[in-house]
Amino acid sequence: xxxxxxxxxxxxxxxxxxxxxxxxxxxxxxxxxxxxxxxxxxxxxxxxxxxxxxxxxxxxxxxxxxxxxxxxxxxxxxxxxxxxxxxxxxxxxxxxxxxxxxxxxxxxxxxxxxxxxxxxxxx
Amino acid sequence: xxxxxxxxxxxxxxxxxxxxxxxxxxxxxxxxxxxxxxxxxxxxxxxxxxxxxxxxxxxxxxxxxxxxxxxxxxxxxxxxxxxxxxxxxxxxxxxxxxxxxxxxxxxxxxxxxxxxxxxxxxxxxxxxxxxxxxxxxxxxxxxxxxxxxxxxxxxxxxxxxxxxxxxxxxxxxxxxxxxxxxxxxxxxxxxxxxxxxxxxxxxxxxxxxxxxxxxxxxxxxxxxxxxxxxxxxxxxxxxxxxxxxxxxxxxxxxxxxxxxxxxxxxxxxxxxxxxxxxxxxxxxxxxxxxxxxxxxxxxxxxxxxxxxxxxxxxxxxxxxxxxxxxxxxxxxxxxxxxxxxxxxxxxxxxxxxx
Numbered sequence: 001x002x003x004x005x006x007x008x009x010x011x012x013x014x015x016x017x018x019x020x021x022x023x024x025x026x027x028x029x030x031x032x033x034x035x036x037x038x039x040x041x042x043x044x045x046x047x048x049x050x051x052x053x054x055x056x057x058x059x060x061x062x063x064x065x066x067x068x069x070x071x072x073x074x075x076x077x078x079x080x081x082x083x084x085x086x087x088x089x090x091x092x093x094x095x096x097x098x099x100x101x102x103x104x105x106x107x108x109x110x111x112x113x114x115x116x117x118x119x120x121x122x123x
Numbered sequence: 124x125x126x127x128x129x130x131x132x133x134x135x136x137x138x139x140x141x142x143x144x145x146x147x148x149x150x151x152x153x154x155x156x157x158x159x160x161x162x163x164x165x166x167x168x169x170x171x172x173x174x175x176x177x178x179x180x181x182x183x184x185x186x187x188x189x190x191x192x193x194x195x196x197x198x199x200x201x202x203x204x205x206x207x208x209x210x211x212x213x214x215x216x217x218x219x220x221x222x223x224x225x226x227x228x229x230x231x232x233x234x235x236x237x238x239x240x241x242x243x244x245x246x247x248x249x250x251x252x253x254x255x256x257x258x259x260x261x262x263x264x265x266x267x268x269x270x271x272x273x274x275x276x277x278x279x280x281x282x283x284x285x286x287x288x289x290x291x292x293x294x295x296x297x298x299x300x301x302x303x304x305x306x307x308x309x310x311x312x313x314x315x316x317x318x319x320x321x322x323x324x325x326x327x328x329x330x331x332x333x334x335x336x337x338x339x340x341x342x343x344x345x346x347x348x349x350x351x352x353x354x355x356x357x358x359x360x361x362x363x364x365x366x367x368x369x370x371x372x373x374x375x376x377x378x379x380x381x382x383x384x385x386x387x388x389x390x391x392x393x394x395x396x397x398x399x400x401x402x403x404x405x406x407x408x409x410x411x412x413x414x415x416x417x418x419x420x421x422x423x424x425x426x427x428x429x430x431x432x433x434x435x436x437x438x439x440x441x442x443x444x445x446x447x448x449x450x451x452x453x454x455x456x457x458x459x460x461x462x463x464x465x466x467x468x469x470x471x472x473x474x475x476x477x
Contacts (some may be wrong), residue, residue, distance in 0.1 A: 012168060012202050016210075019172045107208030108176065 002119055003027045003044060007037035007063070008052035008081065013104070017050060017081070020108040021115065034058025041067060046076065048119055053082035053093070061096045068097035077118040081106065160194075167195055171202065174217070175210040188220075196223060203248040215249055224251055231257045236266040243269060247276025255280060259288040263298050270300045278308030286312060286319025290335065294328040302334065309338045317344050324350055329360045336363060340370025348376045355382050365398050372402025380408045387414050397429050404433035409440045416444055419455035431458035435466050442466065 004026045006017050014030045021028045029044060031037050035057035041049060049067070051060035058066070060080050067073040077099040082089070085103040093101045099118050102111060170187055173179050179187065187195075199218055206214065218224065223245070230242035243261055246254035258280065261273035274292065277285045289308055292300050309316055316338075323335030324347075336354065339347050348371065355367035368386060371379030379402070386399045396418065403411040411433075418430035434441040445459040 010205070011165075012172075012198070012205055015168050015172045016175070016202075016206065019169070019176060023176065023178065105205050105207040105211070108206065108210050109208060 001025060001027045002047040003029065004048045004050065004115070005029050005031070005037065005041055005044065005046040006050045007031045007034065007040075007055060007060070008050075009033060009055050010052070013052070013081070016108055017111065020112050024112055024116070026115070032056075034060065034063045037063050038066060041073065041076075042070075045072065047122075048115060049073075049076060049078045050081055050115075051078060053080055053084050053089070061092060064093070064096040064098055075122065077122045079114065079118060081111070164194055164198065167192075167198055171195070171198055175202070175206065175213050177213065196221065199223070200245055200248070203245070215251070218249060219251070224249060224253060228253065228257045231261055236264075236269050239264065239266070239269045240272045243272040243276045247272075247279035250280050252282070255282055255285060259285060262288055262292040262300065263295065265298070267299070270298060271304050274300050274304050274308045278311035281312050281315075283312055283315040283319055286316045287322070290319070290323040290326065290331045293330040293334045294326070302330070305334055306337055306341075309334065310341055314342060317342060317347070320344075321347060321350070324354065329363060332358065332360065332363045333366050336366040336370050340366070340373040343374050345374055345376055348374055348378045352379060352382045355386065361392060361395065365395055368395060368398040368402050372398075372405035375406050377406065377408055380406055380410055384411060384414045387418055393423060393426060396423075396426050400426070400429045400433040404436035407437060409437050412437055412441055412444050416448065419448060419458060420453050421455070427455045428458045428461070431455065431462040432465075435462045 004021055006014060006021075006028060007030075008014050008017070009032050011032075014032070018028045018030055026048075029040060029046065031040050033056040034051075037049070037051060037055075038058065041063075051063055053060040055063075060082065064078050064080070067076070067078065078097065079100045079102060080093045080098045081102045081104065082093075083104040090101050099122075100114055102114060167190070170179070170183065174184070174187055196218075199214060199221075200223070203211070203214055203218070227242040227245045227249075230238050231246070233239065239261065243258060246258055254276070258273045258277045262270055262277075264270050264273065270292070274289060277289060286309065289305055292298070293302070293305055309320065320335045320338050320342075323331050324339075326332050326335070332354070336351060339351065351367045351370050351374070355364055355371065358364050358367065364386075368383060371383060383399045383403050383406075386395050400415060400418065403415065415430040415434045415437075419427050419434065421427055421430075431445065434445055442463065445463055448459045449456045449463070
């Protein structure tokens with residue numbers, strides 16, 4: 001079972017993502033900020049990480065950069081899930097090392113398809 | 124005397140202890156209530172998310188539909204702006220069945236601007252047809268915050284029928300809404316709003332014309348090139364003419380080249396010339412090069428510099444013209460040197476993209 005780490009400071013989003021991915025058979029761990037995301041990622045070594053961009057302590061972009069600098073997470077897929085939808089935001093996300101970029105509001109079904117596609121590619 | 128002092132000290136000490144104990148119990152109770160509320164909200168959230176995924180069994184569904192709590196309404200309202208697709212459709216019909224739309228419409232006329240703002244926000248998120256009229260009415264609310272929220276929500280509704288109301292609110296000097304807010308609302312409506320914006324071009328109000336021109340330019344409305352050209356040449360407002368020049372550049376039609384060139388003449392305002400230079404560069408027609416070269420050699424330094432940058436964006440013929448300018452030490456050659464150095468650093472392609 002693939003383990004997925006989800007980091008977002010919004011409990012509604014956390015629950016939406018957690019439920020949808022759980023239903024699809026993923027094991028989901030949720031955290032509410034960037035600092036916890038970094039710690040949790042290092043301790044559980046997830047198969048996929050979903051990060052919000054605007055979070056307390058560390059932004060999703062910072063977390064992505066930090067994770068990518070660690071050889072352990074060089075090839076771990078990272079999806080950024082954010083309300084920032086401008087072209088330059090997407091560009092920043094991808095240049096930080098994100099595998100995919102999903103903007104809020106999002107469709108839970110679409111999120112699941114993207115997760116499956118990203119995990120499929122990384123296997 | 125001494126006894127009385129001891130008694131009063133003890134009474135004071137007892138009162139303090141009592142107060143501390145009462146505060147402690149009160150805080151404990153508050154923490155307990157908060158925790159209980161959080162657990163309750165968490166359970167509601169789980170139920171609602173399960174409902175959005177269409178996974179509720181009939182008994183859970185019946186339970187959810189029976190819940191008449193403000194917490195559930197608040198939670199549904201908050202989820203509304205976070206989901207789209209099928210999940211949003213389910214949430215919208217759930218809220219409609221609970222009478223949330225009618226309730227929000229009623230709240231749009233109640234005293235208390237926070238409540239009116241929330242109602243406007245909700246109506247924008249739920250984006251039902253019934254929300255249009257109340258939101259249009261709110262564009263002339265006494266409170267600016269409410270007017271701004273209503274304009275944003277009308278944009279979210281994406282109904283072209285709202286364009287006249289949005290344009291009309293640009294005219295209202297007493298109950299103003301920021302230009303940018305109105306522009307964003309109109310842009311969210313998109314291409315279906317173009318006929319409404321065309322009407323706005325003929326408005327008596329300068330602000331309405333400016334808003335229509337700006338939006339048509341950003342929507343790249345090619346079919347309105349002629350109308351914008353006429354306004355560039357003859358509108359009484361300089362602001363509108365400037366916006367027309369910019370819009371023609373964004374649209375990128377060759378039909379805009381000659382009129383834009385005509386605005387480069389000596390008697391035209393500097394600011395218009397500056398914008399026209401940029402627009403000519405965006406259109407990319409090399410016919411503009413000789414006219415821009417005239418500006419480069421002119422006496423207005425600001426315009427000359429802008430002209431140099433515009434020429435360089437016109438590709439190889441533009442760069443060649445700048446080299447000629449430098450080799451002949453013509454006036455303006457310092458700007459030609461500056462811009463060619465920039466091109467060299469950035470690379471021609473990146474420079475042309477602006």
